[in-house]
Amino acid sequence: MELLKLIGVLIVIIGFVLKKDTIATVVIAGVVTGLVARMPIIEILNTLGSSFITQRTATLFVLTLPIIGISERYGLKDKAVDFIKKAKAATSGRIISLYLAIRALAAAFSLRLGGHPQFVRPLINPMAQAAYVAKHGPADEKTEDMIKGFSAAGENFGNFFAQNVFMGASGTLLIVSTLNGQGYDVNALQIAMMSIPVAVIAVLVGFGHNVLLDRTLAKSAIKGGE
């Protein structure tokens, strides 16, 4: 039964979809895969243990936590907020674009800005909403929702596509240790460098997307006004 070997993949899917504990899901998937492949228990434990030891690379990001932690205590986030507040962007789209650029840079330099709760809700969304009101007058519910959606999207674009540019990011280290585990000799510097094109492209695509937002907002404001 070849297909039976896929049971581990199935367990991973079900575990994640049902939001079961991720660590336990992954470990169970591994053990069951071993059992189905008729590996003896001791052999499964040996494989699990030795691959866990060799894949410690993926957890090297822990070494950067004390630095980021102290920087936070000494005003890292406060200064990021100061910087964004100084911006004089005239439209909602431009404010979100500015934040996208800053968020991407921050992710590339390992800064953990804390995204939605610490920047989007208290800062970016209110600024983008205010820019709309200043230009077009009061916003209806649908417009408000659209600006909220784009504000949050800016955070996700910058965070997702730029984070692997940092050598010590957990995604970068996952790629390295997965490929090393399969016998391919790649390192974190190579992966980080190869992640730069996508980071730059994502920021540019996001800019374009926000330009479209401004156009849509201007159009619907005219329609709403008439």
Next chain:
Amino acid sequence: MTTNVAIAEFFYCIIALIFLLVGVKALRDKDHPKRISTALFWFILAFTFSIGPYLPAWITGVCVLAIAALTAANRVVQSKSDVPTEEQSRSHADKIGYKIFIPALTLAFVAVLAATFLPFGANNAIGISAAVALAVTYALTKAPAKSAVVDGTRLMDNVGPVGILPQLLAALGALFTAAGVGTVIAKGVSVLIPEGSRLIAVAVYCVGMALFTIIMGNGFAAFSVITVGIGIPFLIMQGANPVVVGALGLTAGYCGTLLTPMAANFNIMPAALLETKNKYVIIQSQARVALVMLGLHIILMYILAF
């Protein structure tokens, strides 16, 4: 043991020390309802990172089962941390100013420099950059000596057990390969990919990554499965550059993250936080960009990998 391995083991011991201190923090938290089991989780982890390599591998295997059992039973919970107050970080920020970005910049730049110019390898470069950046941080902030412990354990506890997920997934990928899971997936997928068609292979890999991420809500988990099943047999073994396949593969998965309510902490919880009327408005705002980015990933991987 070569010098580079010895340096690596030294850094793993530092990580073990951080784990140990997170455990101690839990033990000291008298009001913590699950302090013993939480501490046990971090102590076992510290044990595997420091002493694990010198013992028979099955012992670490048993440790992995133990930490999985602890998290499955929901026995690992954050303990009380010394969280900086708003006034505290504000007054420091006003004193130090934009220089507070220097430690993080040091971390990134020194890692690249050390990996490029020092003979200790790219993995050790991360540890070296952390050491340099920590010295810079202390010089800049004049923080008390205990800060590295207080703030390091605070963030580690904040990340929580999920922090070791990438490591476990990479280990799972290795186990899948050993058990021949990749071969089975590859056989199924080979129906989709005509012999020698690199572009279609790239497209199947990138779209597969995004689809798996949409289903599971987690790009990391998709990465280990799809890379073992599709990326290696149909791309890397056909001559594609593994660096390109790996780096673009994970971000292709993130295009899926933008599209799925399964990734609740990025797409659904923030909508609640922003009090939107439509709870899917973030996904809707992201959909066009996600699809464009996925298309660009396919083109970019095709150009760069071969």
